[in-house]
Amino acid sequence: MLATEPAVLVLEDGTRYVGRAYGARGRTLGEAVFATGMTGYQETLTDPSYAGQIVLQTAPHIGNTGTNDEDMESRQIWVAGYVVREPSRVVSNFRAQRSLDDDLVAQGVVGISGIDTRAVTRHIRSAGAMRSGIFSGEDFGLSDGEQLDLVLAGAPMKGRNLSAEVSTVEPYTVPAVGEKVGSVAVLDLGVKKSTLENLAARGLDVHVLPQQVSAQDVLGLGVDALFFSNGPGDPQASGKHVALLQETLRAGLPYFGICFGNQLLGRALGLDTYKLPFGHRGINQPVLDKRTGRVEITAQNHGFAVKAPIDASFDSPAGFGRVEVSHFSLNDQVVEGLNCLDLNAFSVQYHPEAAAGPHDANYLFDRFLDMIRAQHGAADPSTSNSQENV
Numbered sequence: 001m002l003a004t005e006p007a008v009l010v011l012e013d014g015t016r017y018v019g020r021a022y023g024a025r026g027r028t029l030g031e032a033v034f035a036t037g038m039t040g041y042q043e044t045l046t047d048p049s050y051a052g053q054i055v056l057q058t059a060p061h062i063g064n065t066g067t068n069d070e071d072m073e074s075r076q077i078w079v080a081g082y083v084v085r086e087p088s089r090v091v092s093n094f095r096a097q098r099s100l101d102d103d104l105v106a107q108g109v110v111g112i113s114g115i116d117t118r119a120v121t122r123h124i125r126s127a128g129a130m131r132s133g134i135f136s137g138e139d140f141g142l143s144d145g146e147q148l149d150l151v152l153a154g155a156p157m158k159g160r161n162l163s164a165e166v167s168t169v170e171p172y173t174v175p176a177v178g179e180k181v182g183s184v185a186v187l188d189l190g191v192k193k194s195t196l197e198n199l200a201a202r203g204l205d206v207h208v209l210p211q212q213v214s215a216q217d218v219l220g221l222g223v224d225a226l227f228f229s230n231g232p233g234d235p236q237a238s239g240k241h242v243a244l245l246q247e248t249l250r251a252g253l254p255y256f257g258i259c260f261g262n263q264l265l266g267r268a269l270g271l272d273t274y275k276l277p278f279g280h281r282g283i284n285q286p287v288l289d290k291r292t293g294r295v296e297i298t299a300q301n302h303g304f305a306v307k308a309p310i311d312a313s314f315d316s317p318a319g320f321g322r323v324e325v326s327h328f329s330l331n332d333q334v335v336e337g338l339n340c341l342d343l344n345a346f347s348v349q350y351h352p353e354a355a356a357g358p359h360d361a362n363y364l365f366d367r368f369l370d371m372i373r374a375q376h377g378a379a380d381p382s383t384s385n386s387q388e389n390v
């Protein structure tokens with residue numbers, strides 16, 4: 001049943017959008033961001049990278065296919081709040097187990113419906129990402145000024161470290177599927193299930209580690225490579241993960257990173273990261289692979305980016321040899337991938353696991369596997385390129 005109770009979305013610049021209560025009642029605070037995917041709302045909601053964010057869906061009709069246990073990208077919904085135009089009145093799909101509204105209520109996620117999310121998106125695109133709040137139930141009765149004060153008291157995304165909130169508490173292993181090729185340590189900064197499945201499907205034993213482990217813990221596992229996952233928060237606030245990565249790179253451990261893992265490789269190499277005006281979130285973002293000249297249509301979800309020249313290779317300011325931007329966005333030339341020319345390390349800012357989204361970039365997992373295989377094949381790793389140039 002759709003609610004007729006009122007709710008309001010308040011942005012930090014004082015803009016207010018009145019709609020209807022959706023999901024749990026109460027109040028919630030977070031950075032307002034828009035996602036343009038026409039599909040994949042369950043994967044979006046359960047992507048830990050959205051922790052601390054109130055997500056607006058530009059697709060006007062949400063919830064049509066309900067939710068199920070298989071499409072969870074992690075153990076729960078992570079968005080701080082959810083803004084939609086029109087929740088589906090019926091759930092219609094053979095895989096549906098519950099309605100989206102059931103999940104939002106059960107997990108205490110405050111939402112709002114009846115909002116012209118495309119209008120809010122246009123506002124955010126010109127004014128920039130902002131702190132925001134959704135108020136329903138008793139909190140709808142607070143005065144406009146009280147609601148705005150609460151929004152302004154909320155934590156800005158810039159400078160925020162959220163890794164400990166989303167990471168696994170205990171390490172666990174996802175076994176290789178089929179013939180085992182090697183093993184990889186995954187630092188869980190908010191990892192998605194489909195990433196782990198993509199790694200395991202390539203014959204890798206996947207050792208998922210809590211975010212607070214040390215470089216010694218990682219190196220002590222004797223794995224063939226290290227992977228840093230996607231995740232919420234500002235890469236500038238993740239100094240200890242950057243230091244860990246620098247140490248394992250110096251030890252010659254091959255590395256692949258996705259999204260947050262791309263930003264942290266950038267910082268480990270001595271590059272800066274910065275906050276984008278309103279981020280890239282959607283499943284049709286065009287990226288150029290400079291190596292092949294091919295355009296990939298990619299799934300993206302990032303609010304920060306690495307600062308680096310996109311046209312020519314350069315020296316890593318932190319002394320890790322030559323580096324090149326491997327991929328960049330064809331919408332705004334933002335860095336979308338890094339490749340170390342003197343180390344076995346690369347990363348992308350977008351999502352080759354693409355859940356939901358196109359599979360154009362899935363080859364990157366194969367590239368990682370090739371890197372691990374090559375490392376296995378090296379007669380003596382201590383004389384490989386990766387050691388000489390660090």
Ligand SMILES: NC(=O)CC[C@H](N)C(=O)O
Nearest residue numbers: 049230231259260303304
């Ligand atoms: N999906 C991600 O890993 C996001 C990385 C980072 N939190 C950002 O917003 O840019």
